[in-house]
Amino acid sequence: MTAVLEADALVAVDLDRTLIYSAGSAGDPAGLPPLRVVEHYDGAPLSRVTHSAWALLGQLMDRALVVPVTTRTEAQYRRVGLPAVPRYALCANGGALLVDGVRDPGWDGWAADVVARSAPLPEVLRLLTAVDGEPWVKTVRSAEDLFVYLVARSRAAVPARWLADLTTATADAGWTVSLQGRKVYAVPAGLTKAGALLRLRDQVADGAGSPVRLLCAGDSLLDAPMLAAADAAIRPAHGELHEQGWSAAGVEVTAASGVRAGEEILRWLLAEAG
Secondary structure (H helix, E strand, O other), X not given: OXXXXXXXXXEEEXXXXXXXXXXXXXXXXXXXOOEEEEEEEOOEEEEEEEHHHHHHHHHHHHHOEEEEEOOOOHHHHOOEOOOOOOOEEEEHHHOEEEEOXXXXXXXXXXXXXXXXXXXXXXXXXXHHHOOOXXXXXXXXXXXXXXXXXXXXOOHHXXXXXXXXXXXXXXXXXXEEXXXXXXXXXXXXXXXXXXXXHHHHHHHHHHXXXXXXXXXXXXXXXXXHHHHHHOOEEEEOXXXXXXXXXXXXXXXXXXXXXXXXXXXXXXXXXXXXXX
16 A cells, blocks of 8 residues: 555544434434435435535545544445545444555455454354344344444343443453444454554555644544544544543544534534644
8 A cells, every 4th residue: 555645634534423414313403404415325315414514524635634434334435425535544443444445455454363363253243143133123244254233223222231241241252342323333352443543644654754643533432542542633522422421631522412513523623634
């Protein structure tokens, strides 16, 4: 991979509930401005941003090296329309790197080595499939043989005792659990957005020949290490981290929540990127 930096900052942004929002996570429809649809699934609108956020994201992509960093698989990521194709995108919680929209096979090899350090995926998958068929479970899936996740009928339907037991069992296996919306993710502890992002930053810095300022935005437990590792970061006033009251030095919190927080995040990133 040839690393290229044409800006002074690398801006790493989570997608779901940070930049883009489902109808259920956007906020009270009665108080929202018109929204732009940026993703369709099965022919129906799925994710949205404000029109101002769309314009701000375009400006940010012109000014800085914007890197989407998402737990989405490559296929799920490709459903999202952005103002331009990012030079780099990290999918599958950092397990897949796209360079100008093309998957980097060398990165796949690195990710496979990282995953191999934790308990085998089938062992953890069995913990989730054990409840497949329960009324509250919609589906259980493996994502690119890197991690596994369960989709519940609703967030409220996820049994607290089951989630606590799963967290303990997966920790013993060297995996991490995160509840995001109605999805429960189990990810090898070594496969982190932060680890992948810092690896990418080092490669970009080598190509640039100078230090690279890292700005980050995210809302979930899986985003926390990259927010803490950033030179400056921001999280929305909603989501998993907000519910847990998570904070760290250098991490700002938006005043707004829902889709308006996405717009606020982009304004903040633009100001920080200079």
